[in-house]
Amino acid sequence: MTLSVEKSAFLDRVADAPEEARLLADLMSKRFSCRAFHPDPVPRKTLEAILNIAQLSASWCNSQAWEVIVTEGAATDRFRKALLESVSRPEGASLQTDFPRPAQYVGRYLERRRETGWQLYEAVGIANGDREGSARQTMNNFHLFGAPHAMVLTSNRDLGVYGAVDTGGYVAGLMLAAKSMGVDTIAQAAIAMQSECVRKFFDIPEDRMIVCGLSVGYGIADHPANSFRTRRDSIEETTRWVSE
Missing domain, CATH: 3.40.109.10 (NADH Oxidase)
Known part of the structure; x- marks a missing residue:
């Protein structure tokens, strides 16, 4: 399984693209969920x-x-x-x-969801199992x-x-x-x-x-709460090519 990578890593993959594409990629890499x-x-x-x-x-x-x-x-x-x-x-x-x-999150979808949740909790100092802390964060x-x-x-x-x-x-x-x-x-x-x-x-x-x-x-x-950034899987993980 391909590990998730920082969004900024995708900028290197489009380094030879036209300027407008690189500007769009840069903008997309900078957008984040502000809390x-x-x-x-x-x-x-x-x-x-x-x-x-x-x-x-x-x-x-x-x-x-x-x-x-x-x-x-x-x-x-x-x-x-x-x-x-x-x-x-x-x-x-x-x-x-x-x-x-959603009926349920399974497999890679569940892994991504959990990763994001723990990034947030770690950033704001909510310990594993602290239900009161996670409830307060949810209320935000x-x-x-x-x-x-x-x-x-x-x-x-x-x-x-x-x-x-x-x-x-x-x-x-x-x-x-x-x-x-x-x-x-x-x-x-x-x-x-x-x-x-x-x-x-x-x-x-x-x-x-x-x-x-x-x-x-x-x-x-x-x-x-704004100190972390979620990661993305590489296109090798999410793309299927059909040539014939």
Whole structure:
């Protein structure tokens, strides 16, 4: 089995590629899931630029299934409070989602998931078996990691999995666009797992399905939760070539 490697290692593999490709690879290697933000808001003009870039994302039949809700100012704090109250209630712990959760993680998928989890726990000083510590870290999702903005991504219900896939592609483009503007993000399934609360808070109609949320802002560079980077398997692990 091929071991995972640092994302920066992939830059060496495209060293002879055209400049635009190398710039894209560099940008992708620098993007990370930010788990601690400064409270300073991102200017509306910058957010609009990010959204304009992301709107160029590809979609099936150009359906553009996604819609985006963006919070700022007092609305972010109200949303943060609503999420924390929701997850603190007994029924909130049951995780209501518009899309089915993964049935299970097995094999390499489970290994990758565990590796990421232990990287985070080690970075923030949570010992193996410290359930209270891991629970506190999980709750940070609903605090939006202190971010000044939240985004909620929804997809058209009638488009089903195709709309969800297209929205996922949009999310990837959105996060890269943000990084290109010096803005950090983290995509959060945890927000979508409080779909009843999210739907009620934003008055989201039933023909929209909640795909995920994002916390958005300027990351605290020296925060322990932002000190590690996840790794990637080489393409030898993930690619199958067929020549005949």
